[in-house]
Amino acid sequence: MIQRLVKMEFTxxxxxxxxxxxxxxxxxxxxxxxCVHLELLRDIHHSHTLFTRxxxxxxxxxxxxxxxxxxxxxxxxxKSLFASPAQAWSVETIRELP
Numbered sequence: 001m002i003q004r005l006v007k008m009e010f011t012x013x014x015x016x017x018x019x020x021x022x023x024x025x026x027x028x029x030x031x032x033x034x035c036v037h038l039e040l041l042r043d044i045h046h047s048h049t050l051f052t053r054x055x056x057x058x059x060x061x062x063x064x065x066x067x068x069x070x071x072x073x074x075x076x077x078x079k080s081l082f083a084s085p086a087q088a089w090s091v092e093t094i095r096e097l098p
Contacts, residue, residue, distance in 0.1 A: 001036070002059055006052045006088045014081030015048045025074050029054070032068070034061020048083065059090065 010018055022040060030038045034057040043049035056062040065071055079086070 001092065002056050002062065003091050003093075004052070004054045004056065004062055004088065005091065006086055008050050008052075008078065008082060008086045009046070009084045010048045010050065010081050011083045012048060014083065015050070018050065018078060018081050021074070021077060025070070028070055029065075029074075032061070032065045032070070034058065035065065062090065 008018070026038060026040075029035065035054060036057060037053075037055035039053050041051040041053060043051070054062075056065075
């Protein structure tokens with residue numbers, strides 16, 4: 001299992017447009033093979049900084065999604081709304097605390 005974290009900083013207008021588009025595509029993203037969780041987070045101090053956190057059964061599933069038409073179209077639109085370049089990390093849990 002891997003987690004994909006993506007930090008995105010938007011213009012004020014871009015935030016609104018991104019949220020509208022996210023609501024349109026979130027179920028399609030979540031329905032991708034290997035995706036087990038998807039959530040959208042907002043920085044509590046910077047309202048135009050958003051994060052997506054998704055969980056994937058393995059890196060091959062994430063890569064398949066990243067090569068899909070859905071991702072290509074969604075990412076092209078999303079990038080046009082940025083105030084600065086996005087940052088992304090693929091991470092895995094190495095220790096889980098009870």
